[in-house]
Amino acid sequence: MNDLSVALTTDHPAAAQAVNYQVIRRNGQLTQFDVNKIYIAISKALLAVEGEHTQQSSHIHDLATQLSSQVQQAIVRHLSISDTIHIESIQDQVELALMRADLHKVARAYVLYREQRSAERSAEETAEQSSWQISIQQVDQSLQPFNEESLSDLISECAEGLNDISVERVINEIKNNLFDEMPESAFQQAIVMGARGLIDTDPDYSQLAARLLLNNLRTEALSFTHQQTTSRSQAEMLxxxxxYFKAYINKAVSLNLLDEELSRFDLDKLAEALQSERDFNFSYLGLQTLYDRYFIHTKDTRFELPQAFFMRVAMGLAINEVEREERAIEFYQLLSSFDFMSSTPTLFNAGTPRPQLSSCYLTTVNDDLADIYSSFRDNALLSKYAGGLGNDWTQVRALGAEIKGTNGQSQGVIPFLKVANDTAVAVNQGGKRKGAVCAYLETWHIDIEAFLELRKNTGDERRRTHDMNTANWIPDLFMQRVIEQDDWTLFSPDEVPHLHALTGEAFKKAYQLCEQKAQQGEIKLHKTIKAVDLWRKMLGMLFETGHPWxxxxxxxxxxxxNQHVGVVNSSNLCTEITLHTSEQEIAVCNLGSINLPAHLQGNELDLVHLEKTITTAMRMLDNVIDYNYYSVPQARNSNLKHRPVGLGIMGFQDSLQQLKIPYSSEQAVEFADKSMELISYYAISASCKLAAERGSYPSFKGSLWSKGILPIDSLKTLAELRGQYLQVDQSQTLDWDSLRQQVMNTGMRNSNCLAIAPTATISNICGVSQSIEPTYQNMFVKSNLSGEFTVINTHLVADLKELGLWDEVMINDLKYYDGSVQHIERVPEALKALYATAFEIDSRWLIEAAGRRQKWLDQSQSLNLYMAEASGQKLDSLYMLAWARGLKCTYYLRSIGATHMEQNDNHNDATSEQAPQVCSILDPDCDACQ
Incomplete structure (x- = not known):
């Protein structure tokens, strides 16, 4: 236990720093009295005696705060401002406070027997080690004595290069979970768990746990490919x-787990390119996720090691290349370095006999019973092979609409959505992840009010879809009617079928004509409501249920x-894909994401590195289209005709933290703008170069590309149509004129190039923050299909270590405050701003950054919004701002739990005062948005 006199100087809420007394230390030197040292020392004593369990964090924090305040009052009661006090007197007062609180054991551990107890524990540990013996049951049922020396060597090897690892502490954690005649498999798992249990004390333990897991993985894989019962060290694996790689490929091909064509590659050449040292770059969450869900396996045996995994994916993507070994190595280097990561379906299925590599599918459901049930079949087949689905249901007639064939009335779209929901549950992407679908409905559909309530927990369960996502597909005319507080008319699509395919001014004119016909009685089924009332219900349901988006x-x-060949009728499951659909075409998109922080060099992006990554990544994504397995013909037809891909980013928040830029700042908005401009420029350029090599996509002629209209140019068209309702920066810094001319002359290989997906899993693999998301919490437990994982912000820990603030008390405070640093007073204000978490950032900053990105994107971005204290006015302001900034889509609205709010009820957001000044557009008297 650390002595009080060497506790760190802090500014903790235990009590105000109200006195300036001098403290005499044991060496005779004077130091400034600091009550926060008392708080830290008491907290450490409590932690040492009562343990470090998360559920005790609140108890320890409150007790340490109360006792340190009592000690300060006792010390200063009889002192004048010029008096000094000896450290022993302070310790006496601490002991008395602990004793008065009936914390006798803590008091003894703290003062009376600190040194004696330390000596006793040392002696006890020595005696225990000499008598502590257990045996481990081997696979052949024989018993082998536990070898602590061998275990220490393994942990030491795995800890090489990690700075703050205590081998002794890990061994003690492991020994706490051992028992006599423990099976070998359980013993190997206990080794990993020993390091895993310490992740909350230092992020390095996450890498250590990953390396220990890797040791188990090597044993498992080599026992299958080489019948080798003992593991090889990382040095031996070099x-x-x-x-191993050649044996793995041949074994997997023989078991029909990999495409036979992979065995015809020059395996010697590929094997020599493997960089086994990159196996050590994983965090525990990343490697465990790969192990559980991605690695090739048979029955219960995983025999695909990480570098073999990356090379297998690279081989699959290079399978149709002329110089395929060279391209496979190029793709492997990109994946294994974490500079770029393909999407989950690509990682799952590349190189396998059925390579369904695409991420997203968009469909339109026609107003025909046969087509409706055909769409359920398509959903099932697409979901089976790990595709996410977006269904456009706007064409299906409404409740009460006439059915001429039976002279009856329709039940509307809602019952069919219930079937779509249950299909997603039944077909769960091959058992690898949950089936997922999002239903879209346009705002003029007369079933829209029932659609809004699909995710409610009350009401008729036959009209509820608890497992399916929903989204509003909102025309600009509706938003204008809301602002102008005008009426809005709802129709059944069987009477106004042309509205589905119209946009912009054409939609406005047709819709107004439909309203006139309804008033004249020419349209039977319709309903007129206040647009603002429907808007409020949309926002109310969004807050209550999280849907519709x-x-x-x-x-x-x-x-x-590609507006010359079709209409975009919906987005996809995650709202980042915007492609047209029809009866003949199911839109498909092929995704991958750039690891943005991996391309930072000092305080700026490495442009050479970034361009090289994007050039290779675009080639990989384009290769998916030809190599992909299509479970339905409409998807193949669409993908080969238009060849869309979606290059995105991940680690945006990590980049900001590396650059020391708070998310809630104009600098962050500028970085979002400039980084996406570069990515857009290089991606379009790469697709143009691919067109020169391979030819333009078949429907290129007539596209905006062919007319020299790039994404930044199409923003001007939107501005002309919106007028005052679009408020977005349109500045640019690169030579777009030259690229525009190149595109017109050469063509484009891909109809679309850019889309920012959520990257929930692949960012875990790479060990970076998700997509464009702010940090959820600086320390939290993440749950997914692989289990529960402690996640800790490595940048925060590094900064706290540099300031000498990373200790047991800081760890305990982070647990108590749910990963927030805003209430920890000894954390400097600059770090509080930099490490503000998602609910501590005004979501308007997220929209401002997204608006700057959107001008460079030819598709959309998955944009989650966070609101700690939601209200109707705040929601209105937020989503009106999103529309005014030209965003195409938003994703989840996430709100904070009541218990968290109570715990932080005195918290003043460090960043909210500097948030962009935006009011509700509904307020006609406010000019803040002009």
């Missing part, structure tokens, strides 16, 4: 990886590069 039809179509 020379053994090539031999808010997405905007007109910007998706007005800026659509």
């Amino acid at each position: 020379t053994h990886y090539p031999e 808010i997405t905007f039809k007109d910007p998706c179509n007005i800026r659509y590069t």
Whole structure:
């Protein structure tokens, strides 16, 4: 236990720093009295005696705060301002406070027996080690004595290069979970758990846990490919990886787990390119996720090691290349370095006999019973092979609409959505992840009010879809009616079928004519309501259920590069894909994401590195289209005709934290703008170069590309149509004129190039923050299909270590405050701003950054919004701002739990005062948005 006199100087809320007394230390030197040292020392004593369990964090924090305040009062009661006090007297007062609180054991541990107890514990540990013996049951049922020396060597090897690892502490954690005649498999798992249990004390333990897991993985894999019962060390794998890789490929092909064509590659050449040292770059969450869900396996045996995994994916993507070994190595280097990561379906299925590599599928459901049930079949087949689905249901007639064939009335769209929901549950992407679908409905559909309530927990369960996502597909005219507080008319699509395919001014004119016909009695089924009332219900349901999401039809179509061949009727499951659909075409998109922080060099982006990554990544994504397995013909037809891909980013928040830029700042908005401009420029350039090599996509002629209209140019078209309702920066810094001319002359290989997906899993693999998301919490437990994982912000820990603030008390405070640093007073204000978490950032900053990105994107971005204290006015302001900034789509609205709010009820957001000044657009008297 640390002595009070060497506790760190802090500014903790235990009590105010109200006195300036001098403290005499044991060496005779004077130091400033600091009550926060008392708080830290008491907290450490409590932690040492009562343990470090998360559920005790609140108890320890409150007790330490109360006792340190009592000690300060006792010390200063009889002192004048010029008096000094000896450290022993302070310790006496601490002891008395602990004793008065009936914390006798803590008091003894703190003062009376500190040194004696330390000596006793040392003696006890020595005696225990000499008598402590257990046996481990081997696979052949024989018993082998536990070898602590061997275990220490393993942990030491795995800890090489990690700075703050205590091998002794890990061994003690492991020994706490051992028992006599423990099976070997359980013993190996206990080794990993020993390091895993310490992740909350230092992020280095996450890498250590990953390396220990890797040791188990090597044993498992080599026992299958080489019948080798003992693991090889990481050093041995440097020379053994090539031999293993060739055996792995041949074994997997023989078991029909990999495409036979992979065995025809020059395996010697590929094997020599493997970099086994990159196995050590994983965090525990990343490697465990790969192990559980991605690695090739048979029955219960995983025999695909990480570098073999990356090379297998690279081989699959290079399978149709002329110089395929060279391209496979190029793709492998990109994946294994974490500079770029393909999407989950690509990682799952590349190189396998059925390579369904695409991420997203968009469909339109026609107003025909046969087509409706055909769409359920298509959903099932697409979901089976790990595709996410977006269904456009706007064409299906409404409740009460006439059915001429039976002279009856329709039950509307809602019952069919219930079937779509249950299909997603039944077909769960091959058992690898949950089936997922999002239903879209346009705002003029007369079933829209029932659609809004699909995710409610009350009401008729036959009209509820608890497992399916929903989204509003909102035309600009509706938003204008809301602002102008005008009426809005709802129709059944069987009477106004043409509205579905119209956008912009054409939609406005047709819709107004439909309203006139309704008033004249020419349209039977219709309903007129206040637009603002429907808008409020949309926002109310969004807050209550998280659905339907808010997405905007007109910007998706007005800026659509391929608008000459179709209409964008919906987005996808995650609201980042905006492609047209029809009865003949199911839109498909192929995704991958750039690891943005991996391309930072000092305080700026490495442009050479970034361009090289994007050039290779675009080639990989384009290769998916030809190599992909299509479970339905409409998807193949669409993908080969238009060849869309979606290059995105991940680690945006990590980049900001590396650059010391708070998310809630104009600098962050500028970085979002400039970084996406570069990515857009290089991606379009790469697709143009691919067109020169391979030819333009078949429907290029007539596209916006062919007319020299790039994404930044289409924003001007939207501005002309919106007028005062679009407020977005349109500045640019690169030579777009030259690229525009190049595109017109050469063509484009891909109809679409850019889309920012959520990257929930692949960012875990790479060990970076998700997509464009702010940090959820600086320390939290993440749950997914692989289990529960402690996640800790490595940048924060590094900064706290540099300031000498990372200790047991800081760890305990982070647990108590749910990963927030805003209430920890000894954390400097600059770090509080930099490490503000998602609910501590005004979501308007997220929209401002997204608005700057959107001008460079030919598709959309998955944009989650966070609101700690939601209200109707705040929601209105937020989503009106999203529309005014030209966003195409938004994703989840996430709100904070009541218990968290109570715990932080005195918290003043460090960043909210500097948030962009935006009011509700509904307020006609406010000029803040002009």
